[in-house]
Amino acid sequence: MNDKENDSLPVSALQHFIFCPRQCTLIHIEQEWSENVLTARGRLEHDRADSGYREFRRGKRQISGLYIQSEKLKIHGRIDVLELEEINPKGQSNLPSFHLKGTWRVYPVEFKHGQPKENDCDRVQLCAQVLCIEEMLGVEIKQASLFYRRIRRREDVLINQELKDLTRNAIKNLHALFQNRTTPPPINDKRCRACSLKDICMPKRMSVKSVKYRQSLFQPQEPL
Template identity: 45%
Template sequence: MSDFVEEDDYLLLSGVQHMAFCERQWALIHIEQLWAENARTLEGKYLHARADDTFADETRKDLRVVRAMPIVSRSLGIRGVADVVEFHKVEAGHDDISVRLNNRMGWWQPFPIEYKRGQPKPDDRDAVQLCAQAMALEEMLDISIASGFYTTFRRGAESQ
């Protein structure tokens, strides 16, 4: 018997947040495929556009920013896209928290970043999604990730 979930049965990372908020909402979106855009979701898509740019991969000195990074966890049976993963260059390599990156010198420590529209939620649903992203990255990169960040934004404002 395998410890891994079949690929056809993988759950979407975006669904983790939906499930943490409301099981009925999750089922309507992810099983029944019922979804209707509204002003808030359209505004969120607009504000989220930069994070979703799959061609934006930038390096500034000791920081590499990867946007719309596909991530997967075979053991958890989840897949999706991390809004942003920042890789911070570290002085010495620590096999448990840093990795080597293709075509980059040195060791790099990853931090997942999730963007959300509006105000911070009063519960932990966004943190649960971010944690799932970190766990998938841990499995993919064979390291430990101690922290990540989520940022809320709305027109004309941003907070962390």
């Protein structure tokens, strides 16, 4: 692995970071992982998306499991499904790397097991994928979508400047977290209920108060 690849962070870490910075550190820095029913279902459901299938229908292409990266933002990952829709067969070719003639609309789709969340973690993860694809293919993507399996519904996500700024800031903070290598204290709120790492994390016992106490044990004290 060269230095460039070493610096690059997985897009999945960004989703964990927005959900809970401590979860992100435990999984991606401390290499802890524990599966619960929700993560097992999510993993099985991603198998088809990761299998690299390609579907060609008239005027439409679907490619799954495509590797994506951004050299500018130093992130990488895989997109569940990239949909390409022909919008002008006689137009200028905008996807020469796919050997396609004409102009195509590029539309990323990310599959999620559950249902839409109150926080921005899924939208930010999707936007990070969009930023990678825009950089790789030299196209502009105005809309993408999240498909929630539990409710079997596709939620369209507008890729506007506000979401892009939010995502770029989150990526910067994620890189800072990885450089810092300090595990943040637990959030200890309702997010912990469904978290597969709660037995490892111990959000109640490791509350901010007890983390501060533990940290104080390693700080220089006044001589007796």
